[in-house]
Amino acid sequence: MNYGKTWKRIKSELDPMTALQTLISFSILFLFLVAPLGSMVCQAFIYKDQVSLNWFFNIVSDAEFVSVTPRGGRLFEVHRETMYIWGLDHGILLNTLIVAVSVAVLCSVLGVAVAVMMARYNFRGKEVFRVLLLVPLLATPFVNGYVIGKIFKPTGGLVNFLFYDLLQILPWRIDIDGLFGIALAQTLSFYPIVYLNVFASMMNIDPSLEEQAENLGSRSFRLFRTVTMPLSLPGLAAGAIIVFIFSMEDLSAPIGFIGARANPLSRKVVSYQIYSSFAEALAGGISPKTFALAVIMLTVAVIGFTVVKRYVSLRSYAMISRGGRWSPRARVPSLGGQTVIYVLLLLLLAAASMPQIGTLLLATTNWATSGTFPTELTGKYLGTLSTNPDVTRAIINSLTYSGLAVVFMVLVGASIAYVVARRQIPGRSILDVMATVPVAVPGIALAVGFFLFFTAYFRGTALDPLIDPSLLLVFAYSVRRLPFTSRAISAGLQQIDVSLEEASLNIGARRSTTFLKIVLPLIASNIIGGSILSFVYSMSEVSTSSTLGALHEDRMPITFYISQIVYGVAAVGAVSIGAALCVLLMAVQILAMVISNLILKQRVAFLGV
């Protein structure tokens, strides 16, 4: 190996611009991703100043965290004409894993079913369904769990009123709550993630692959089982692992259920435990046991993500052959078939849009206090968005944090995407991985890492969350949503030919001029699209907002404020104010989707591995 030559080659690639881009990207990712997570992992292994597995043993041997025999809870038990569906308490850690696996499985079943209907059948009103199916994606943090909890109340809940009292279809009242309730709320919010990934996979299958199978005599379910489904598996795997990770770190369903029903079983998940430990942080710091818990969650998520990513990259064969006509196959089903499709889709839509519809009702009527049905319309809750100083402050905080985060994300995301796609420097694959990995990092674990790292090493500075969490929130949003920005920008870079840049360099422009004058304008729409998406995700970010955001009242972002309201800190009926804030969030999200679809002609860049 000739080191002189290698160095020379690197030097010729490392012009000032590339060097700067690489340096900034590495620094930000190191300071706000690697170091916090790293110090959290280290702390979890230290007990009485020695390396030890103490905290992990502590968790595993504690029945509160791991208990093979159930310690409580009710699953399909009937008492006095009520069937209790709460789930069984196997300890906080096992509960979390059971819920996450269940949610991933349920979302996969629903997601695949919907994807098949949407990708392989043509029916009247398909376009309308396509839009409506995205409604559950609109985040209504905390209020979603609250609404589901409210609807499934044994007395006064809408479902029991309709199907038990009125129609008398149900033999008992049903009471969905606790872990099962959390899983239900999460499934309804997350299934579109699987659906969209599988749908994209199916649309990318070369039609000739299916035609060939049909030509050989395979049809309907056999065709689906032997060709369509195996080729869509990468999409399914990608969607399912994301749903799994989202479920583990989700705070909104547990807190929503606690707010609506106060069932202690809803508290028995890891995310809630970590959340509540932040309440103690102000008093005396966080226990190393919490670090260990976060490390376990992080490990499970990262391993799952890595396995799936490897699997997906091994199996991306659906796209290989691309010759000939390319119109994905879709058939018009028989009348009976169409009816089945309509019934299934409408049922699903009705169920999955409950949180969004419920949020609207809470915000615009007196439903929060009126019982089964709302009795009067009111504008006073939406009015608080501009009149209540706490509410407006939260809105302004969130807008500021998200706006600043977008600037960082674009800066770092564009740099990483460019360096990875165009420059041959050592370490660029590390950069690539570092820009993807935040997808797999549970936000709640990152929050713990931030707290630990910045209170320990930046005490008393602007980055100390105990003094002011604002800056940390900005960086937390930036890092957590970075993969979306950098992926949107990479997609743009892949579409512009390298020769467009080479032509500029050849004429005498430096790399920086070329980047500013040629590359940026050409990927502007991708940058704007990525920014909009990241902005929206930042506005509705839950995990770090409701943990780090809790450390300073004046600095709280919207989502922390909603969590406080829903959790019941505020007065009765205040949940409607939370719902009003969720309506605002939904409006922002819809606006963003419309802009990226209509103006930028981009499909919403999507969550995938």
Add this chain to the structure above:
Amino acid sequence: MVKVVLKGITKTFGDVVAAGDINLEIKDGEFFTFLGPSGCGKTTTMRMIAGLEHPNEGRIFFDEEDVTDLPTYKRNTGMVFQNYALWPHLSVFSNIAYGLKVRKVHKEEIEDRVKKVLNLVNLAGLEGRFPTQLSGGQQQRVALARALVIEPKVLLLDEPLSNLDAKLRIRMREEIKELQERLGITTIYVTHDQEEAMVISDRIAIQNKGIVQQVGSPTEIYNKPESLFVATFIGGGSLLEGIVEEAEPPFCIRVGNNAVRGIVPSPSEAIKKGEKVACVLRPENFLLKEPEAAANKIKGVVEWTAFVGARTEIRIDVGGNRLLVHAPRDVDVLVGKEITVYIPQEDTIILPLEDGNR
């Protein structure tokens, strides 16, 4: 304008040799072409001259200046890319003015020079258009104008005509040649089209698998190919294999019953008595009457004839070997009849066999 010197240029991508020890001197003001099949490394060689690739070994000089380690933006070369690489977000004017703005040329001068170069490439009046609003030929000219306006030391053209239709290709290559002669700019051209290379170039380098096989004027390359690859790549012709009978001028080989005498353009040490060699016979060099100059006389049977307008093509079977002969359009031959053809000895090219032909 400069002369371009390549000294021992080598570039490999993994196992693939894109440039194998290339030594060349491209003269000031010369129109020089790299010609070869796709994948032979000609584009890579040009990209190294442009500074877009860095050679593993060797140096590149513009006149006496070693430019090997200069990045492309400091070399002052004007490159026209195969796909033109026009920036879709900039107008024709801005595309062309780009290089001048980079060089901080005064605004009025920019306008003046863009106007002049647009006139030069016959595009006056199209300044305001965007690349997508132009035809293929117009895009080509914008790309050319963009490269020329910066008054580069060397003009680099990478298969510039390959995206145009056949008629336009012929017109554009004449325009490019005229322009080059008018400006006297050192021009390096890359193509896989041998006719294009012959028409346009002062000298041609034939490249195969990264190695430059021969450098010479179109006439030299055509008439005196130094290797079988060059002989078969440039121009058509029939290939006969034979055994060397005389390894000194006039060289003689035996092909079946015929003794064929000819010339050896490559170093003649490679031709040894008793060894198998090849001889290349160009179809247009055959005569139907015996010429005054020394000629080989070949007897065969007419296998097939075709009237192609300007001439008649005849395929002759000579003891199992087939020869293609171009005859005058009004020649009168019948399939199945015996025929005698002549080819001057100086047009009979004898070459050693190469790996793969042996």
